[in-house]
Amino acid sequence: MPVHEPHRRRLTRFVTEAEIEAFNTLTEAKIGKVIDIHQQGLMLMARSVPTVDHIYYVRLEPRGQAAEKIRPFQLGLDCLWVRDMATKGCAWAGFRIIDMSVRASDCVQRVIDLYGRPVDE
Numbered sequence: 001m002p003v004h005e006p007h008r009r010r011l012t013r014f015v016t017e018a019e020i021e022a023f024n025t026l027t028e029a030k031i032g033k034v035i036d037i038h039q040q041g042l043m044l045m046a047r048s049v050p051t052v053d054h055i056y057y058v059r060l061e062p063r064g065q066a067a068e069k070i071r072p073f074q075l076g077l078d079c080l081w082v083r084d085m086a087t088k089g090c091a092w093a094g095f096r097i098i099d100m101s102v103r104a105s106d107c108v109q110r111v112i113d114l115y116g117r118p119v120d121e
Contacts (some may be wrong), residue, residue, distance in 0.1 A: 013038050014116030015066060018066035025057045025074060032093070034060065036119055039108055041096045042077070049091045050079045055098070060107075073107040075100050 022044055026062025032046035050056065056077045062070040073113045083092045100108070116118040 013119040014112045015109055015119055016115045017110060017117065018070070018115035019063040020066065020086065020111065021061050021063060022058045023061065031058060034111075035076050035092075037108060037111055037116070039097070039105065039112075041080075041094065042075075043057070044093045044095065045072060045085070046091045046093045047082070048083075050082055050093045050095075051052050052079050052082055054079050057099075060113075066111075068113060070097070070107055073101075074103040075104055075108075 015036045016034055018034075019035075022031040022034060023029065024031055029049065030047060032044035035043045035045050036053055037043075042049075055073065056079065058077055059072055061067075061072045073095050077095035078096050078098045079093055079095055081094045097108075
């Protein structure tokens, strides 16, 4: 009988080579930088430690050359996990996308198509 693995990833994650910063749309505070992304979630290198089981509404802003090809877009995110980094006050944080417009979905796909590299697991 197979073991049920509720947290096993179903989609390939893509490390993004684009610089994309995440901002809290309510406070305008920078949350962090997108490290990897797929159509159902993303991982941030967070500047301040997010709260697990907390909902965040974020604006993702591509920087540099990516800003010429991808406009800022918004997502609703649920923080699933946080792991401290060696740098004080910084953390890795995993989020599930819980709210996304068609335009935002197209932007996520564009990030993947233009700047994504599959994560080897």
